[in-house]
Amino acid sequence: MPGMDTKDIKIHGASLDKAVREKLPASHINEILGRLKSDVVATEQILRETKIGMIVNKLRGHADKAVSELAKDIVNKWKKDVSVKPKSSSSSEPKGGVSMKREVSTNGGNSGKDTPNKSTPTPSAGRKAGGASVDPMKRSHKTDGVECNIFGDDEVRTKSLAMIYDGLVIGAQATPDEVFKIAKDTEHHLYRNHGNKTDTAYRNKLRSLFFNLKDLKNPNLRKNVLSGRIEPMRLATMTSEEMASAERKREDEKIEQENMKEAMVAKAPTSVTDQLRCGKCGKRNVSYSQAQTRSADEPMTTFCECLQCGHRWKFS
Numbered sequence: 001m002p003g004m005d006t007k008d009i010k011i012h013g014a015s016l017d018k019a020v021r022e023k024l025p026a027s028h029i030n031e032i033l034g035r036l037k038s039d040v041v042a043t044e045q046i047l048r049e050t051k052i053g054m055i056v057n058k059l060r061g062h063a064d065k066a067v068s069e070l071a072k073d074i075v076n077k078w079k080k081d082v083s084v085k086p087k088s089s090s091s092s093e094p095k096g097g098v099s100m101k102r103e104v105s106t107n108g109g110n111s112g113k114d115t116p117n118k119s120t121p122t123p124s125a126g127r128k129a130g131g132a133s134v135d136p137m138k139r140s141h142k143t144d145g146v147e148c149n150i151f152g153d154d155e156v157r158t159k160s161l162a163m164i165y166d167g168l169v170i171g172a173q174a175t176p177d178e179v180f181k182i183a184k185d186t187e188h189h190l191y192r193n194h195g196n197k198t199d200t201a202y203r204n205k206l207r208s209l210f211f212n213l214k215d216l217k218n219p220n221l222r223k224n225v226l227s228g229r230i231e232p233m234r235l236a237t238m239t240s241e242e243m244a245s246a247e248r249k250r251e252d253e254k255i256e257q258e259n260m261k262e263a264m265v266a267k268a269p270t271s272v273t274d275q276l277r278c279g280k281c282g283k284r285n286v287s288y289s290q291a292q293t294r295s296a297d298e299p300m301t302t303f304c305e306c307l308q309c310g311h312r313w314k315f316s
């Protein structure tokens with residue numbers, strides 16, 4: 001049955017270790033490997049906690065071909081297991097550079113998107129339909145010719161709307177109408193969330209929104225809002241941390257990937273052998289560990305250290 005728990009995995013790991021150490025027949029090792037292959041769905045945490053990744057990884061260099069092949073199979077399968085992460089943990093944020101490019105093009109196609117903003121015309125927005133001559137990075141409600149005083153004589157709200165617009169529109173391909181509608185909706189929710197008052201809390205929230213939106217290091221926030229992935233209602237309640245996380249999530253994922261690799265290979269336990277001879281002092285008292293340094297198909301590298309003189313070398 002799939003889904004061996006960590007305790008079972010540890011037991012299997014221990015018997016695997018023992019089988020190898022005591023040079024039990026390959027068929028015996030393969031039997032354990034076979035169970036691991038069919039019953040373990042790897043996660044980074046499982047690999048880390050049980051050290052099973054390292055144990056199996058070592059067997060990729062086993063003298064018996066059936067064992068080494070099976071070990072390679074398993075390592076590859078587990079790598080896949082780990083890289084296919086549950087969608088829930090990474091939310092809607094896609095990973096990798098490819099998706100970033102995709103986002104850009106989605107965003108570019110945005111202007112042709114059938115948004116309902118035509119049905120809610122705002123008399124003041126988009127007078128000049130966006131200056132084609134203006135560098136998108138320099139766009140603002142002013143360059144777009146957008147009038148923000150739609151709240152009678154409430155100057156605070158007018159200024160808020162202008163700030164949200166200015167934050168959103170940086171680098172955008174969207175039309176002034178589209179940006180204006182989203183800015184207006186965002187301000188509307190912000191205002192409503194603060195009891196229809198422009199009090200200090202409202203203004204603090206507005207400032208946080210503005211600084212995060214215009215953050216040049218976080219273009220994804222603007223893109224996600226303009227593309228509708230983050231709705232104005234949601235944006236109005238997001239914390240600074242959440243707004244800043246579009247970028248961070250990507251980095252976190254990268255780090256997780258690195259950690260996984262490390263869990264699989266880096267801390268392979270060292271063993272001492274008299275099979276290896278130090279090239280410097282000639283003694284046979286060498287500790288070694290094996291790690292797969294690059295892709296799964298490449299041979300493992302063996303790192304050696306002479307316990308006599310400290311000389312280090314490696315071979316693969």
Ligand SMILES: [Zn+2]
Pocket residue numbers: 278279280281282283306307308309310311
């Ligand atoms: Zn030596």
